[in-house]
Amino acid sequence: MTPGAMLRLRFIGWSASMLAMLAVFALFVLPNPRVETDILALLPQTQTDRGFDAPLEEFSAQLARKQIFLIGSERLEDAKLAAAAFAHALETSGAFAQVQSRLDSDLAQRAAVYLAHRAYLLSPKDRRALETGVTEPLVKRALRAAYTPTGLMQPLGVAEDPLGFTSHFLRATAGAFGNTRVEGEVLVAARDGLEFVLVLTENEGHPFASSTQERVVPAIAHARRAASLATNRPVEIAGSGAIQHASAAAERAKREVTIFGSIESIAVVLLLLLVFGSMRPLLLGLLTLALAITAAYTVVHFVFGGVHILALVFGSSLIGSVIDYSIHFFADRFRDPGHWTPAAALPHVGPAILLGLTTTLVGYLVLAAVPFPGLAQIAVFCMTGLIVGCGCVLCLYPVLANARGRLPGFGPVVGQALDGALHNWRWSRHRFIVLAVLAISVALGIARVRIQDDVKALQQSPAQLVSEEQRVRDVLGSGVESRFFLVTGDSAQAVLETEERLTLSLDELVNANSIASYQAASNSVPSLGLQRRNHELLAAHVYAPGAMLDQVMTTLGFPPSAVERRRAEFAGAVAPLTVEDWLSSPASLGARHLWLGQVGTLYGSVVTLGGIVDVSSLKQVQLPGVRLIDRIAQTTETLAVYRRAMTLLLAAVYAVAGLILALRFGWRDAARMLLPSVAATLATVGIFGWLGVPFNLFTLLALWLVLGLGIDYGIFLRHGRAHRITAVLSVTMSACTTLIAFGLLALSATPFIRSIGLTLLFAITLSWLFALLASKTENEIHG
């Protein structure tokens, strides 16, 4: 086969596969896009008990769907009107699975469930009292309740519950909610002279899915207006919930990507026009980029089921590498402007591009192997994009990139100027001293760099949402907590029994004011063991002849028949309350979500906490089958582990890349190609140390990009040493496009994107500078 036929065959083959890829994208990906913005979705699953990741994920997801709104006004009537309008607007929007603005009226139904099993139920306090066997205070308490208004505050009357045990149990199961009080049918909290009515919602769908956000966020905005219009008095609305933060983050990311993307595209277009003087390189470059990003998006979509915003941000680094390949290809024209043909360019630039691709792929392969979903996604995205980009340049350009028109003189002038400046550069003693001082400063800077693994600092919400969140906390008095306990066991009853041991510890924490409250399923459905124990205690100390029941009822003047009726009722009650009965009855309303049920061979439940004051006290709760789940702390810990591991890996990847280059060029040249990136990386970290810019996992990810790009510069310069001006120009243009693309990210309001931008801003500039300086020495040696 002639080389020309070979080129055409490659062209047709590659074009066909690109068309197939576009068809897949248009048919399967485009109709169902899913862009993730949750930073946690990037992180590895925090290791929990065997197989409980999925139900815990679901539990967290359910919590993330919930929102609390406080609708406040000076007069309660106005607040109620506004809250009613607010809730009505949300209900009619259809974006919510649940909107609750009124107290449930199922209290009676709930009481009925427990009344049927009252022979097995006792509040923890009453049980402890009965266990002492001293019943006199309990008798006294029952008599007092009959004679004083305290009896009125019991859910059940004196005749229905003469000893008050059922009332006390009902009271112990009813979860309290912060500073709220019941006002008619709504829960109200007062603060700063305002009365706030609570509205609780649960939205349909995942809060981080853009489809959910598009429905829920406008519905909330509409409801806010409706609430303000419902009364002519000022209304304050404070909301708390994941979705608004997620939506704000997604909106901002989209806005930034759009703005930065536009500026960046315009700048790249101008640059390419300026240097190559025709539309063709530009159009081909954009085509290559579009194909690379579409292919990467499609592959990630299928491999991971969605694309994370961070992968997209890194994907824009493809502008760096992929455009670099294009630029390198077209810059080859300057080598021989008169006789250049695209087919002839291939042997000149092909090897350099392939080598650059190989070293970069080594870096990303390592990244893909790290068990970290986010990194794997970024790696797959970048690898696919790079391979496709490289394929386009090598297969399409030789046919499409016909050289027409005159090349502008601007490019060579810049290349010449830079090369000239380099040529006049001499290593003098003074310059070595300056270099040594700089090296020491960098070392000092690295020593003082501030490490940041706190996931909270990596993602920031708009100030208004944060202050609303704080307002809800202040008004309700009880914080909303993301920490909770996971309880597991071999059976439902084992889980309840473990929970009961856990709640003993939690009661102590409540008494010590370490936490304000907790919510556990076993509070509303005690284990069968405990229920039987309750039954025994009741039988022995209360219903036995002459015991409490007789004492209290006789003293109050009940006839013996009334006493016997209650004794018969107790004797007739045979069935304790089971978890299944509880789950299917109104008694479990509001606590059902705590029960995770059977997962594999295990059963699990969740015990939630309210108003945590002392976090360390929670860690001291050590019981078999109980785990404190603290996703924020776990995430921070995970980030730290990966940051350390990836620092080592980065060093390893440099070593491997060095080995590849050394095999190809010998260790001297390899060092010359590699050291600029290494020096730029170290210097960037040093500068961060002096500037007080924190070093985190995302800085490290950006340094991964520097590895690829920096080595490319070295390779292009080394390959192009016969045509230095062309090579210098090519590398300078590459650095410029990358700086345009990432320099702007340094202005991002999202901290982790800003980290990436700042890192690349410094590291790419330095890589470019060092690569040129390194090639200078090379030039001298090789003549």
Added chain:
Amino acid sequence: MSWLAALTVMPSAWGAPGGETPAHPMTDEVDLHSLLSRPAAKLRMAQVLQGQFRHSRHLREIPQPLVALGEFTFVRDLGVYWHTRQPFDSVIVLTNAGLAQSDDGGPVQRISADEQPAVRLITSIFMALFTLDTRTLGRHFHISGAVNDRNRWFIGLKPRADGIAGAFSQATVAGADEVEQIVLTDAQGDRTVIDLTGIRYSSDVPGAEVRALFAPPRP
């Protein structure tokens, strides 16, 4: 990243969403105001109310009511001090913060209103009853009223929400110049009758010894 904080603990006291809008203030407000204007005006000035009570509970299964006697002190903005003398000695202090109970001069037991919203509810109703604060009562009850030719009046209260129906399903308050009798009836038909006698009003700011009744106990 405070959206993480929204992984929140939800209250259990909320159930399925209802269909109706919250109830609005009572129907015949104007009539009630004129009905109660005289006693209410007098009560409005009062800072402290003191008197005797007779608390009798009528249970269907017991022929004789359970009767307790004692004295009470109501202080506006503070609460109610309820001292039962017969058949035993027991003190209950109802305040916005909750309920404190002490028997035979023994240690004080408290139920915080934060733990138990029902306590706050009952307390606010109790305080509203003493001052004939129809606005507060109207939040919790449908109110109806009547007056007879000898200037005796009575009002009927029916709870708006089921939340308090457990405690009583209806109440009547009767009086002439002041509140004289409160009758609370629960769902089973058992009644609690509170008769107030010998009421003394004071529009002065309560003195130290009165305030001391409401002071929180030393820990």
